[in-house]
Amino acid sequence: MSACAKRCKHGLVKFAVSVHKLVTGTLNKDKVDDDLEMTMVCHRPEGLDQLEAQTNFNKRELQVLYRGFKNECPSGVVNEDTFKQIYSQFFPHGDASTYAHYLFNAFDSGHSGSIKFEDFVTALSILLRGSTREKLQWTFNLYDINRDGYINKEEMTDIVRAIYDMMGKYTYPALKTDAPKQHVDAFFQKMDKNRDGVVTLDEFLLSCQEDENIMRSLQLFENVI
Amino acid sequence: MAAGVATWLPFARAAAVGWLPLAKKTMPKPPVDKKSRSDEILIVNVSGLRFQTWKNTLDRYPDTLLGSSEKEFFYNEDTQEYFFDRDPEMFRHILNFYRTGKLHYPRQECIQAFDEELAFYGIVPDIIGDCCMEEYRDRKKENQERLAEDTEAEMATDVPLPPNSTPRERLWRAFENPHTSTMALVFYYVTGFFIAVSVIANVVETVPCRPPKGSVKDLPCGEKYSVAFFCMDTACVLIFTFEYLMRLFAAPSRCKFMRSVMSVIDVVAIMPYYIGLVMPENEDVSGAFVTLRVFRVFRIFKFSRHSQGLRILGYTLKSCASELGFLLFSLTMAIIIFATVMFYAEKGTKGTNFTSIPASFWYTIVTMTTLGYGDMVPNTIAGKIFGSICSLSGVLVIALPVPVIVSNFSRIYHQNQRADKMRAQQVRGRGASSALALFTHLSLICKCGFFSPQDHDSDSAALCLKNRSSFEHQHHHLLHCLEKTTNHEFTDELTYSEMCMTESVGYRTSRSTSLSSQQVVSSSCCPRRAKRRAIRLANSTVSVSRGSVQELDTLQVLKSSAVPQSRSSLNARTEDLKLNCEQRDYTAAIISIPTPPANTPDESLPPSPAVPGILRNSRSISSFTHETVKISSL
Numbered sequence: 001m002s003a004c005a006k007r008c009k010h011g012l013v014k015f016a017v018s019v020h021k022l023v024t025g026t027l028n029k030d031k032v033d034d035d036l037e038m039t040m041v042c043h044r045p046e047g048l049d050q051l052e053a054q055t056n057f058n059k060r061e062l063q064v065l066y067r068g069f070k071n072e073c074p075s076g077v078v079n080e081d082t083f084k085q086i087y088s089q090f091f092p093h094g095d096a097s098t099y100a101h102y103l104f105n106a107f108d109s110g111h112s113g114s115i116k117f118e119d120f121v122t123a124l125s126i127l128l129r130g131s132t133r134e135k136l137q138w139t140f141n142l143y144d145i146n147r148d149g150y151i152n153k154e155e156m157t158d159i160v161r162a163i164y165d166m167m168g169k170y171t172y173p174a175l176k177t178d179a180p181k182q183h184v185d186a187f188f189q190k191m192d193k194n195r196d197g198v199v200t201l202d203e204f205l206l207s208c209q210e211d212e213n214i215m216r217s218l219q220l221f222e223n224v225i
Numbered sequence: 226m227a228a229g230v231a232t233w234l235p236f237a238r239a240a241a242v243g244w245l246p247l248a249k250k251t252m253p254k255p256p257v258d259k260k261s262r263s264d265e266i267l268i269v270n271v272s273g274l275r276f277q278t279w280k281n282t283l284d285r286y287p288d289t290l291l292g293s294s295e296k297e298f299f300y301n302e303d304t305q306e307y308f309f310d311r312d313p314e315m316f317r318h319i320l321n322f323y324r325t326g327k328l329h330y331p332r333q334e335c336i337q338a339f340d341e342e343l344a345f346y347g348i349v350p351d352i353i354g355d356c357c358m359e360e361y362r363d364r365k366k367e368n369q370e371r372l373a374e375d376t377e378a379e380m381a382t383d384v385p386l387p388p389n390s391t392p393r394e395r396l397w398r399a400f401e402n403p404h405t406s407t408m409a410l411v412f413y414y415v416t417g418f419f420i421a422v423s424v425i426a427n428v429v430e431t432v433p434c435r436p437p438k439g440s441v442k443d444l445p446c447g448e449k450y451s452v453a454f455f456c457m458d459t460a461c462v463l464i465f466t467f468e469y470l471m472r473l474f475a476a477p478s479r480c481k482f483m484r485s486v487m488s489v490i491d492v493v494a495i496m497p498y499y500i501g502l503v504m505p506e507n508e509d510v511s512g513a514f515v516t517l518r519v520f521r522v523f524r525i526f527k528f529s530r531h532s533q534g535l536r537i538l539g540y541t542l543k544s545c546a547s548e549l550g551f552l553l554f555s556l557t558m559a560i561i562i563f564a565t566v567m568f569y570a571e572k573g574t575k576g577t578n579f580t581s582i583p584a585s586f587w588y589t590i591v592t593m594t595t596l597g598y599g600d601m602v603p604n605t606i607a608g609k610i611f612g613s614i615c616s617l618s619g620v621l622v623i624a625l626p627v628p629v630i631v632s633n634f635s636r637i638y639h640q641n642q643r644a645d646k647m648r649a650q651q652v653r654g655r656g657a658s659s660a661l662a663l664f665t666h667l668s669l670i671c672k673c674g675f676f677s678p679q680d681h682d683s684d685s686a687a688l689c690l691k692n693r694s695s696f697e698h699q700h701h702h703l704l705h706c707l708e709k710t711t712n713h714e715f716t717d718e719l720t721y722s723e724m725c726m727t728e729s730v731g732y733r734t735s736r737s738t739s740l741s742s743q744q745v746v747s748s749s750c751c752p753r754r755a756k757r758r759a760i761r762l763a764n765s766t767v768s769v770s771r772g773s774v775q776e777l778d779t780l781q782v783l784k785s786s787a788v789p790q791s792r793s794s795l796n797a798r799t800e801d802l803k804l805n806c807e808q809r810d811y812t813a814a815i816i817s818i819p820t821p822p823a824n825t826p827d828e829s830l831p832p833s834p835a836v837p838g839i840l841r842n843s844r845s846i847s848s849f850t851h852e853t854v855k856i857s858s859l
Contacts, residue, residue, distance in 0.1 A: 064264065068232030089230055090237045090703060093715055103240055120236070127239035135242055142243045160247065164711055170721040171713040183711075187247060208246055217245045217252040221238065 043076035045117040055121050056129030062121065069117055077114040080104050093168030102162060106142040128221060133205065135218055140204050150198040156184045231285065231696050238703050244710040253705045256698035268306035269320075274313035275306070282323050289347040291323065315342040322348065330357035336364040367636075374644050396475035413531070416468055420527050423461040427521050430454055462498040465491065465524075486539075487530060494524040537641055541634040548633075552626040556593070559622055563589045563615040570608040577604065588612075593619025 045051065051062055073082070080101065087100035107115050107123050126134050141147070145155045160180040167175065191199045191207040208214045238255075245252070267283065269276045269291070286292040301308045309316070315334065319342065322328040330339060330353055343350050353361050390398075399409035430447030437449060447454050469491045476482035497517040529535040542549065564585035571579040578601040579585050588601040592615050603612045708714050716724070 072232050086230075086233050087237060090234070090700065091707070103243070106243070124236060124239050127242045136246075139243050139246055143246075163244065163247065163707070164713075166707060167711055167713055167715065170716050170718050171711075172716045172721070172724060173713060174721070174725060175713060179711075179713075183247065183249075186249075191246075204246070213248070213251045214245050217248065218242065220252055220255055221242055 043116050045076070045121075051118065051121060054118075055125035057121065057125055065121060065124070066117060069120060077116050078120075079114045083107075083115065091166045091168075093170065094166045095168075096166045098162035098165055099159075102142060102145065102159060105145070106138070132209070132215065132218055136205055136208050137201070140201050150200055151204070152198045153184060153188065156187060156199075157181065160184050160187075234696060234699055234703070238699060241703060241706045244706060248706075248710040249712045250709045252709055253702060255702045256695065269316075270301075270304070270306045270308045271311055271313045271316040272309070274316070276316065276320055278320060278323070285323060285326075286348075291319075291346060293347075295347075311345065312338065312342060315339065319343075319346050319348065322352075327354035328352050328357075329354060330361040330364075332360060336361070336368050340365075371640065371643075374640055375647070393475050394477075396471065397477060400472055400475060412468075416464065417528070417531050419461050419464045420524055420531075422457065423465075423521070423524050426454060426457050426461070427518075427524075458498060461524075462495050465495045465527075469495065487527075490523055490526045490529075493520050494527060497521055533641065537634070537638055541630065541637050544637065545630045545633050548626045548629045552623070555622050555625075559593065559615075559618060560586055560589045563593070563611065563618075566611050567603060567608060567615070570605055570611055571603055574604045574608075579603075579608075589615060592616045594623065595620060 045066070048059055048062060051057075052059055055062070057065070070076070072078075072086075078086075083104045084097045084100040087103065088096040090096070104115065105111075107119050109119055109122070123138070126138050130138070140151070143151045143155060143159055145158065157180060160183050164175060164180050164183075169175075188197075188199065190211070191204055193203050193207065241252075265280050266277050267280050269278065283291045283296075290296060296307050299307045299309055315331075315338065318329055318331055318339075328348065328350075340350065350361070399406055399412070403409040403413035431445050433443035434446040434449045436442060436444050469488070472488070472491075473479060473482060482488055497520050500517055526535075529539065564582050567588060568579050568582045568585045571577045571585075579588065584601075591598050591601075592612060595616060597616075603609050704715065
């Protein structure tokens, strides 16, 4: 009932605003120009040498990466909405926005609300050229949504649900509603050594290093760039 | 947007590392990019203007001329550049398309030249960005109408007849184009004169003349000089009938002629006279006979053969049919609304004119068109208020579609003027220009047919298969990784719903978890799907036997608990699975098209050749953001 009343109020407010606009529209000119003035944020990355020192890419690769990045984002930064949009293009079946949100937070190491080229390249350097330990650490950071150093079941469930959302509705076999939960349970079974309900970084690293599959898969992504 | 998507793909693939700890199975091997990674700058020389761009930029659209190996035909070894003998100004826009992913239409360029350039470089005009699409479409429509007019004007027989034409053909020509011979011209003017005479006679008939001697009442002239008028009418009708019959005889296609508007008008114009002749002088039917006489006024429409302006008006009304329809519809709505309101507002007044809602229609129409006869006026205050609202809204509703009709009319009128001018010019320079136009037209068609990359023959199909971008490979590897992580596969809507239905069947029969029952389930449905299902089941049982203890699916759990499958058979099945996946990978990659769902089930089942996909590949890449990509079941 309250939702209905809220919507009615909202509608009334909108109507009043439109009547007001109708009346005042003839008196003042439309301040449309204000809307067009967007705050132009422009960010330039640090020098090529510095980036080369900080990451595991060579100059050529950095050049290629930057050219592509700049082409897409002339302002030099990616904000979350754009990021979600871009990521969703790769997963047209389902809804990739939740996972993209977590991914964005993982990339945005400085928590500034936007990804700059340095963040982009640093993360790529870890993921593609980093050591196994670094990669796993990055993944741990991704799962640890609130950055408290522990992965608890809720965080993991959120992540897994976000991943399952990307699959979309039409899958084989059909997605059951408790599939994420089961997945999380299996994960915790494997990772949580001392059964305290949370997974710490060390437990995570240890468990992953024990698992051959994961180790092998980590090597697969070397040649993406 | 292909640029954008391609740029971010490596990052999306790198981010897939985040799925690895959750994955239930190992990730598939990524596709190996055999091409050399280093990017180089290419020089494209278009009529002397040198453009330089990265090779990768051009490779974004592999099914265009510049993106495929077709450009090697234009490679100049001596100067180490690609030379095109085309318009350099237009090339700028083409190259911008590769760079930004958006094709813009330059307003100052000729639409036909632009289309030719696009056709040469193998770019489909449909991908023009929204910013320029409207302009492009308008110009294209205008141009097409112009071309249609031109071909019509060409065919409209100013060319001399072939020498061995029958008298029938010559007669038809004389009718259609009176300027060809003096006889035709004379006939043309005579008919025109008689139409005028007939119409004037109809009009004058009703004017009251002085009464004859011995009578007081005014008589209409038609009755006073009835014999004279009758003779005039007869003469006119005889001429019209003769003309109609001659046209009917001369027409190349009599059925088509009889269905044409002008012939219908002719018939309607002369029928009343004959009906009047045939009908007896009966009081009862004389009323109907009088009605028939009204149709005589349609003779005035016969003037449209003589007047071009009238034809233009008729054509305009026909082409603005939708706007007129909209106008009529909105007017009707408004009339009904206001008539109802006025009726109920004025209901209380004594002696009111608004006796019923249909009676109020008249008031509403008169008010909305701002005529305001004053024969019906509201008396109550409410009625007056609503009446004023009615008249204000009437002005708005009528004023809205009128400019559209006006602009249509002016466009058609100018086109006609241009056609007339061209016809006048053609009379002078007859034959040569048309032949030249025909030749260039034919050569254009030849060019299109030869150079078009959208060939449907198998050679180019194979070429396109090889040239398919690594982008597709990589994207599919990424999706494959996601599938492995969640241990579910992508399907499309149709197979999903089918599977849901058959799964319930399968579930019931699989309660007895023996191998034989499994086979029964697999063979109960259509064999292809059963094979797919069996492969999938094997796939899932493989993962179960590999040791990850997960509850995958109730179906599979039941099976896994009792079925002892040998490793070797499983391995064999997985080989089979891999092979199938690879094949389907290809089909899936190619069939990533923005097609409506109805198409995908048909295409997903057989691993069809890539032909339907290529045509729309560029479109799919470039319009990635907006369309949903359906990937067939892997």
